[in-house]
Amino acid sequence: MMNKKTLFESLQQQGVTRRGFMKYCTALTSLMALPPSMIPIVANALESAKRPSVIWLSFQECTGCAESLLRSHSPTVEGLIFDHISLDYQHTLQAAAGDAAEHAREQAMKEHYGKYLVVVDGSIPLADPGYSTIAGISNLDMLNETVAGAAAVIAVGTCSAYGGLPMADPNPTGAVSVSSLVKDKPVINVPGCPPIPTVITGVLAHYLTFGSIPELDDLGRPKVFYGQSIHDRCYRRPFYDKGLFAETFDDEGAKKGWCLYRLGCKGPMTYNACATLKWNQQTSWPVESGHGCLGCSEPNFWDAGSFYKALSIPDGDYAKAAGYAVATGVALGAAAGFANQKTKSSAVSQHTKVTVDDFDMNKDKK
Amino acid sequence: MSSQALADIKVQVESNEYESGNLDSILSEIAFHLEQLLEQKKTHSIDLRAMPWSPGDEDKLEAYLGQGEIQIELNALGKSLFYETQYSGIWIVTHYNQEDEIIGKLIEITYMPEMVFSQKDDVKDSIERLKQY
Numbered sequence: 001m002m003n004k005k006t007l008f009e010s011l012q013q014q015g016v017t018r019r020g021f022m023k024y025c026t027a028l029t030s031l032m033a034l035p036p037s038m039i040p041i042v043a044n045a046l047e048s049a050k051r052p053s054v055i056w057l058s059f060q061e062c063t064g065c066a067e068s069l070l071r072s073h074s075p076t077v078e079g080l081i082f083d084h085i086s087l088d089y090q091h092t093l094q095a096a097a098g099d100a101a102e103h104a105r106e107q108a109m110k111e112h113y114g115k116y117l118v119v120v121d122g123s124i125p126l127a128d129p130g131y132s133t134i135a136g137i138s139n140l141d142m143l144n145e146t147v148a149g150a151a152a153v154i155a156v157g158t159c160s161a162y163g164g165l166p167m168a169d170p171n172p173t174g175a176v177s178v179s180s181l182v183k184d185k186p187v188i189n190v191p192g193c194p195p196i197p198t199v200i201t202g203v204l205a206h207y208l209t210f211g212s213i214p215e216l217d218d219l220g221r222p223k224v225f226y227g228q229s230i231h232d233r234c235y236r237r238p239f240y241d242k243g244l245f246a247e248t249f250d251d252e253g254a255k256k257g258w259c260l261y262r263l264g265c266k267g268p269m270t271y272n273a274c275a276t277l278k279w280n281q282q283t284s285w286p287v288e289s290g291h292g293c294l295g296c297s298e299p300n301f302w303d304a305g306s307f308y309k310a311l312s313i314p315d316g317d318y319a320k321a322a323g324y325a326v327a328t329g330v331a332l333g334a335a336a337g338f339a340n341q342k343t344k345s346s347a348v349s350q351h352t353k354v355t356v357d358d359f360d361m362n363k364d365k366k
Numbered sequence: 367m368s369s370q371a372l373a374d375i376k377v378q379v380e381s382n383e384y385e386s387g388n389l390d391s392i393l394s395e396i397a398f399h400l401e402q403l404l405e406q407k408k409t410h411s412i413d414l415r416a417m418p419w420s421p422g423d424e425d426k427l428e429a430y431l432g433q434g435e436i437q438i439e440l441n442a443l444g445k446s447l448f449y450e451t452q453y454s455g456i457w458i459v460t461h462y463n464q465e466d467e468i469i470g471k472l473i474e475i476t477y478m479p480e481m482v483f484s485q486k487d488d489v490k491d492s493i494e495r496l497k498q499y
Contacts, residue, residue, distance in 0.1 A: 016443060017442055017488045020443040022480075022485070023446060030472075035411075036411030036413050036472055235419065276417065
């Protein structure tokens with residue numbers, strides 16, 4: 001059932017004071033990656049916001065995205081489910097099973113036709129619908145049927161946003177993304193393998209608060225979270241600018257926390273919020289733990305060659321490039337991003353296998 | 367397999383000699399807003415959770431700002447701590463949820479964080495309750 005009360009009213013009924021409400025708004029504003037000057041505007045919007053009904057569809061996925069959301073701490077998923085949204089269908093989390101579960105989905109669709117949100121994790125197989133079905137319904141049929149009455153669709157995870165791992169060469173299931181099928185509804189892509197939990201909740205919170213979808217980039221991602229590259233926000237960026245690189249995972253440079261560009265970091269062509277939001281309650285993130293970015297929020301990241309091969313740069317001469325890097329760090333990063341787009345498109349037709357050699361950082365010098 | 371005591375394993379904290387420069391930038395931003403507060407009565411907040419910190423930057427900033435004369439604890443949907451730093455007009459505000467996890471952390475440049483004042487809605491509610499006595 002959709003809660004007819006506004007969020008503010010239901011908090012008030014629970015005995016939450018205005019101070020408590022303002023605190024809640026402060027946390028929510030931070031979660032949506034909005035500046036603190038927006039807190040009064042968020043408070044104002046939330047005073048009249050109603051909980052939207054959410055139908056969550058899981059197709060060809062590993063449940064990693066749902067796991068990521070369940071580990072979200074601010075606010076907790078319990079808070080999210082009960083206070084922010086009315087999660088009417090999620091076949092991993094709901095108590096009901098079989099016919100009763102499908103009935104819950106149909107009922108939510110009927111009651112909130114035109115108003116509910118559809119969250120999708122996982123890609124959709126087109127080669128043979130038999131690869132993935134729920135209650136005997138093919139993923140494609142369920143998507144089409146459910147999206148028909150939706151206000152908007154949120155594609156959570158790289159699989160639903162861009163095809164992800166199931167679509168990796170040779171794509172045995174004929175997997176495709178949500179946005180390649182849904183053309184008449186707004187689709188918000190929240191990629192990542194998995195996405196940062198606070199980014200998933202932040203996008204839901206944005207819809208709840210403002211009743212609209214956030215501003216998107218040309219790949220359908222909310223700009224507020226995906227507006228800057230990992231490289232541009234990376235705390236190791238100053239080392240890149242100085243031309244100080246780790247060459248192996250245990251050399252002097254690695255120990256001193258130098259740039260991981262030559263160890264295959266995909267930060268320059270990856271747009272995500274890991275560098276600021278971090279992971280596990282802001283404990284750390286891949287680059288801080290000493291491993292380069294895999295580029296998991298970008299289309300076709302799985303087919304972009306080895307995770308341990310440095311991005312190609314225009315003249316292919318790393319030593320020379322590092323020399324200019326002090327002055328042209330930004331331009332070089334952009335060029336590397338462009339060069340990698342080319343690598344990716346050739347990798348689609350010619351899948352590159354990772355071998356033990358890729359882990360040997362000295363092989364180029366031998 | 368030879369046994370090894372924990373102390374035998376050499377652990378090197380990364381980039382001890384390296385200064386990110388983040389402290390310089392945020393301190394000059396804070397100083398700018400403190401001037402704005404004095405001259406134009408403009409308050410300002412900085413979301414500390416949206417900063418691309420290097421490891422240890424946030425601790426360095428807190429250590430530099432230090433703890434001033436006043437600390438306030440709020441209990442609403444979990445604990446919140448407000449304290450003025452050694453620099454008057456610069457407050458650090460940390461919001462926790464009921465499970466004691468940090469859900470918001472800000473620097474507020476203000477004479478008094480807004481949330482500390484009694485709130486009109488709550489005062490109205492208090493009047494109602496007092497009348498019922």
